[in-house]
Amino acid sequence: MSSTPPIRISTPPIPTPPHRQLTRTPSTATLVISDFSKFTEGHKGTAICASGPNGKQSRFYLALFPKNSLTWVSNDVLVCLYFYDDDIEVKYRVAIVNGKREKRYCQEYHWRRCKKLGHHVAKFISRDEILDPENFCLVNDKLTIVCELDILTPDDIDQSKFSTLTADLSQLLQSSQFADTKLLVRGKEFPVHRAVLSARSPVFEKMFDHDCKEKINGVVDIDDLSQDVCEQFLKFIYADKVDDLEAMAPELLSAADKYQLDSLKNLCEHYLSSTLSIDTASRLLLLADTHQAKQLKCQCIDYITDHIAKVKLTDSWKTVTKARPELGIELLMNLSTKHEQLKGTV
Known part of the structure; x- marks a missing residue:
């Protein structure tokens, strides 16, 4: 039976400049457990060494517990990552490698170690799933676990989820x-x-x-x-x-145009483009032309050009061409261009 590795608290690493960019690959470790069906107590583990954001090497220990004595049901296999440095944040992925060297049952975890808690414990997979022959998790009763670990930099962290702005x-x-x-x-x-x-x-x-x-x-x-x-x-x-x-x-498109709120204008154009139909196309074309909504106008012109036979029968088409004859000319030019393009492909 293996004993739980000791946790040593070392001096916190040197802070990394907020915008430092580093190119790195995840550190990988493999844990092989023979005679898994007889592995019912204690734990098995492997050491992991990874480079931090300041280039410093940090040590970890990944342990697998065949059943738990914590709060989850006893049939769950647990993974535990021990941290040997303070103030460090990691993302790690644990998966089973089957006989075809395929990764299965991959689980991803994200954890920040503080001084008070030097390890992270999480449910991995049920023991029954591993032992079930139909899942092909074991090869000659041998379980192979692979772990990929990244030490996160400030640029890796999604700060938006912490924002209350x-x-x-x-x-x-x-x-x-x-x-x-x-x-x-x-x-x-x-x-x-x-x-x-x-x-x-x-x-x-x-x-x-x-x-x-x-x-x-x-x-x-x-x-x-x-x-x-x-x-x-x-x-x-x-x-x-x-x-x-x-x-x-x-109405919001009109307000966004008047007060030059481009982000709102783009949002409205995007939504209105999704509502284009035979009945709405002419009305939206007039709206887009009135408020210099170029993206919406282009989509309206393309839509009407493709459906001109039906659109020109609507009342809104007659209203638009009467109020803005120049729009009718733009549509005719677009229709002529598409016709020439089709002739060129024949």
Whole structure:
């Protein structure tokens, strides 16, 4: 029976500069357990040595326990990774290698070691699954485990999952705390923050940078948006999201164009492109042309060109060609170009 390896706490590694880029491959270790069917207590393990973000070698010990005495059901096989250095974060993958040298039952774990806890324990696979002949986990009662381990650098870590920025700014909008300006929309006031609006919109930035009436009075009168659309518009400015894009995309596209909020404009164009149909194509073409939505306009023109026989029978087509004759000319030119391209392929 093997004993649990001792844990030695060493001096924390030298911090890595936040933006340091390193090219490296995962460190790999293999653990072979003979007579697995008789392996019912204790543990088997193997040492792993890996290079950290500062080039320092760090040591680990991977142990496999055939059954557990912790909180999981006793039929689970457990893996335990022992850390010998403080303040280190790793991602490691454990898999069974079958007789064909194929990796099966791969599990990935992510853990950061602090001074108080020098090991990470996790469920790997049930013992019954390993012993089942139909799963081909054992070769002559021998189990082969492979572990690939990466020491993470700051660039490897997804910092967005720790961010509360969106939630914090949403709360700032809802609470109106420290608001220094109001948007007046058809009788309803929306308390806002000049700094936030200026950071997101060049139009608001110019408005508040000069001594215009909106800056002096602290009130921006908006008469071309509904209150509901303005609410969603502000939600996007503060939190980069919209709750009801399906119902408000055309109006939000108009607002995004007026206030030069390109990210919202792109979002609306992308959504509206997915709604193209015989009935909507002409109306969306007019909307795209009105608000210089180039991506949406190109997709509308291509769609109408491909379905011109049906689209020209709709009432919206007649309205568009009457209001904007130049759009009809663009469509004819696009249709002619496609016709020439088809002739060239014959």
